[in-house]
Amino acid sequence: MRVLVSDKIAKEGIDILKSELKVDVRTDLTPDQLREIIKDYDALVVRSQTKVTKDLIECSNLKVIGRAGVGVDNIDVEAATLKGILVVNAPEGNTIAACEHTFALMFAVARKIPQAVSSLKSGRWERNKFTGVQLSGKTLGVIGLGRIGKEVAKRASSLGMNVVGYDPYIARENVENLNIKLTDLDEVLRTSDFITFHVPLTKATRRMIGEEQFKIMKDGVYIINCARGGIIDEKALYDALVSGKVAGCALDVFEKEPPEDNPLLSLDNVIATPHLGASTAEAQIVVAEEVAKDIIRALKGEIVKNPVNMVSVRPEEYSFILPYIRLAEKMGCLYTQLKNGRIQEVEMIYGGRLANMDVKLVTTAGIKGLLSNILQVPANLINAPIIARDRGIKITEKKIKEDEDAPGTVTMRVTTDKEVGTISGCVFEKDSPRITGIDDYKIDLIPEGYVLITNHKDKPGIVGKVGTILGKNDINIASMQLGRKSYRGDALMALSVDEEIPESVLKEIKAIEDLKDAVFVKL
Ligand SMILES: NC(=O)C1=CN([C@@H]2O[C@H](COP(=O)(O)OP(=O)(O)OC[C@H]3O[C@@H](n4cnc5c(N)ncnc54)[C@H](O)[C@@H]3O)[C@@H](O)[C@H]2O)C=CC1
Numbered sequence: 316m317r318v319l320v321s322d323k324i325a326k327e328g329i330d331i332l333k334s335e336l337k338v339d340v341r342t343d344l345t346p347d348q349l350r351e352i353i354k355d356y357d358a359l360v361v362r363s364q365t366k367v368t369k370d371l372i373e374c375s376n377l378k379v380i381g382r383a384g385v386g387v388d389n390i391d392v393e394a395a396t397l398k399g400i401l402v403v404n405a406p407e408g409n410t411i412a413a414c415e416h417t418f419a420l421m422f423a424v425a426r427k428i429p430q431a432v433s434s435l436k437s438g439r440w441e442r443n444k445f446t447g448v449q450l451s452g453k454t455l456g457v458i459g460l461g462r463i464g465k466e467v468a469k470r471a472s473s474l475g476m477n478v479v480g481y482d483p484y485i486a487r488e489n490v491e492n493l494n495i496k497l498t499d500l501d502e503v504l505r506t507s508d509f510i511t512f513h514v515p516l517t518k519a520t521r522r523m524i525g526e527e528q529f530k531i532m533k534d535g536v537y538i539i540n541c542a543r544g545g546i547i548d549e550k551a552l553y554d555a556l557v558s559g560k561v562a563g564c565a566l567d568v569f570e571k572e573p574p575e576d577n578p579l580l581s582l583d584n585v586i587a588t589p590h591l592g593a594s595t596a597e598a599q600i601v602v603a604e605e606v607a608k609d610i611i612r613a614l615k616g617e618i619v620k621n622p623v624n625m626v627s628v629r630p631e632e633y634s635f636i637l638p639y640i641r642l643a644e645k646m647g648c649l650y651t652q653l654k655n656g657r658i659q660e661v662e663m664i665y666g667g668r669l670a671n672m673d674v675k676l677v678t679t680a681g682i683k684g685l686l687s688n689i690l691q692v693p694a695n696l697i698n699a700p701i702i703a704r705d706r707g708i709k710i711t712e713k714k715i716k717e718d719e720d721a722p723g724t725v726t727m728r729v730t731t732d733k734e735v736g737t738i739s740g741c742v743f744e745k746d747s748p749r750i751t752g753i754d755d756y757k758i759d760l761i762p763e764g765y766v767l768i769t770n771h772k773d774k775p776g777i778v779g780k781v782g783t784i785l786g787k788n789d790i791n792i793a794s795m796q797l798g799r800k801s802y803r804g805d806a807l808m809a810l811s812v813d814e815e816i817p818e819s820v821l822k823e824i825k826a827i828e829d830l831k832d833a834v835f836v837k838l
């Protein structure tokens with residue numbers, strides 16, 4: 316397995332990658348050079364500089380893209396997802412670094428530190444020119460109250476600032492003990508003396524601050540942007556700085572980086588740093604280590620810690636859920652080999668302990684299994700939900716909250732244009748998944764290897780005839796499971812066999828009198 320590191324990351328991360336993979340560090344590549352070599356790599360690690368475009372993704376054979384940091388706006392995550400490429404990031408390691416940089420910029424813009432330094436160094440002593448404003452007693456507007464926004468709000472309160480915040484996606488309880496007034500965007504803009512941004516760059520946040528929003532703000536407001544260029548319309552910001560509406564502005568990020576000839580940089584009331592929010596020694600070590608570990612997990616087929624485009628499991632539930640992920644995949648895989656019809660709806664029903672857990676990854680594994688035998692390029696845990704959606708398959712989850720101390724149970728209920736079928740399963744002991752039911756038949760099948768499944772009349776002789784045909788053809792039976800609806804009624808047999816059953820042998824079995832159907836499946 317080969318990994319390309321195309322932006323500079325800490326040595327500690329490189330060392331972790333090198334312990335398991337072949338690593339090339341090439342931070343000097345042009346987009347064309349990167350495109351040229353990318354097909355040779357299984358994994359790519361970037362920061363914010365490398366643009367991982369749709370075009371680059373499509374001509375790659377990547378299995379995982381790692382972002383040593385938070386923002387993934389430089390990665391076409393949708394294109395990666397469609398191609399089944401996992402994207403991981405390292406969202407926690409640079410929170411404090413970005414938060415502290417926000418304050419470094421806030422103090423610096425309030426006290427005109429960079430301008431004063433440069434004046435002093437050029438031989439001047441201009442004490443009157445650089446009178447600033449104090450932060451204490453001022454209102455700070457925090458737009459985006461995620462990891463960084465919350466840390467900023469906490470520290471602002473201790474500086475004696477009043478904090479107002481806007482984040483429509485967090486619950487009030489989330490910031491209850493932080494001394495923040497959570498309100499709407501207009502109120503934050505109207506009441507703040509300083510406004511700081513901590514939202515990701517998305518369709519909704521791109522240019523969320525433009526001419527109209529500046530009009531609402533207080534005269535003489537200060538703006539700090541340590542999140543992403545593009546959140547604030549740079550032309551509108553320029554005008555507001557020139558008119559004096561905005562007294563000062565501190566930018567760490569730009570719409571285009573590096574910012575060639577950006578007029579904002581010509582203004583005296585703008586201070587700026589070259590995207591340094593995450594650039595502390597401490598943060599860089601943590602993000603590099605985190606991303607390196609997830610790259611290795613991903614390439615080993617293990618569950619990663621920080622997936623961007625795949626549902627995750629709660630760390631404390633990981634070891635319990637893992638065998639169910641394998642089970643659900645086998646259930647889906649069994650279903651499509653056993654049944655026909657155009658799949659319209661899949662309902663995953665969870666019972667026992669699973670009913671209290673986050674089981675989205677188990678559901679996704681079931682869908683992956685269902686799609687595994689019907690597509691040219693097999694689905695994986697990343698693209699299975701999208702492929703299902705594009706094929707018009709409705710997916711639902713139901714949790715039956717009875718007997719919550721019992722081991723988990725999973726039932727996959729599939730509606731096709733022909734019938735409704737169910738497969739049920741359970742993990743008896745740790746790591747021992749079983750199929751416990753097919754439609755109304757109760758069985759106990761280890762979902763591994765080759766299995767012959769027959770539907771026949773419950774009467775003496777049929778099982779023997781199947782065994783004779785298999786024996787005659789030197790096919791060894793490993794185990795046998797029988798389930799029936801009623802005495803002498805319909806029955807189902809699942810025979811695990813050690814060898815593949817050829818079509819000719821299957822034909823012979825199907826010809827047995829009172830045997831309705833026989834299907835050979837590979838699990
Ligand atoms: N300058 C730098 O070097 C760094 C910049 N960043 C940037 O900071 C951003 C925030 O990072 P974290 O706090 O770790 O992310 P986060 O995901 O923990 O927080 C983002 C918050 O923004 C909120 N949000 C999303 N859309 C919104 C909208 N339309 N209006 C209002 N709120 C919205 C979310 O609900 C969430 O609470 C990152 O996305 C990244 O772009 C992060 C680290 C370093």
Ligand SMILES: O=C(O)C(=O)COP(=O)(O)O
Pocket residue numbers: 362363364383384385386387409590591592593594
């Ligand atoms: O983590 C983030 O979102 C950042 O913006 C940090 O970017 P960087 O890794 O310093 O290029």
